[in-house]
Amino acid sequence: DQQVKQNSPSLSVQEGRISILNCDYTNSMFDYFLWYKKYPAEGPTFLISISSIKDKNEDGRFTVFLNKSAKHLSLHIVPSQPGDSAVYFCAAMNYGGSQGNLIFGKGTKLSVKP
């Protein structure tokens, strides 16, 4: 049973436009959410996170929104750049539980076209 779901395997966006990547989770015990970016032949790198006490966290071009009632989070990238082309993984954890035991979604491959 997948606890973290990224239902869109891929997304294509024009350079300069907004990219919106979505993630749903089922476990109501999750209280900390993270996004990772992965380029080919590299390990995933941490991008941005959000605690369940917030509904928005912003870092430069990247903003993560959390809707706890819907068990949904999204990552907005504005404006999108070709260098953002990568696989984006959504991850969730119960911070008070096994720290660092992140549950990952299957990823969404973002392609930003010049």
Next chain:
Amino acid sequence: DSGVTQTPKHLITATGQRVTLRCSPRSGDLSVYWYQQSLDQGLQFLIQYYNGEERAKGNILERFSAQQFPDLHSELNLSSLELGDSALYFCASSVPTGELFFGEGSRLTVL
């Protein structure tokens, strides 16, 4: 560079064999995590060690085992290998706030 070092980067072996993957966490990090990424799959949590002791276990097969040594490096042992074990194996270490820092991975191909 995440500071997490994994060796080997690539490994090709045959079914039934045994391999060992090695990981050195970032300096100062006490936790080591192992994840498996198979084709079309996300990152599947295998096991976590903290300061030499097993802390959490995920979907790790009985044919797989891991340990963390006093110098905090970790090894993941995969035995009786099957074709389906072909995957990318990532090691990560964490900061107290929960973010994981991943190594570049070890790509295992079982023929």
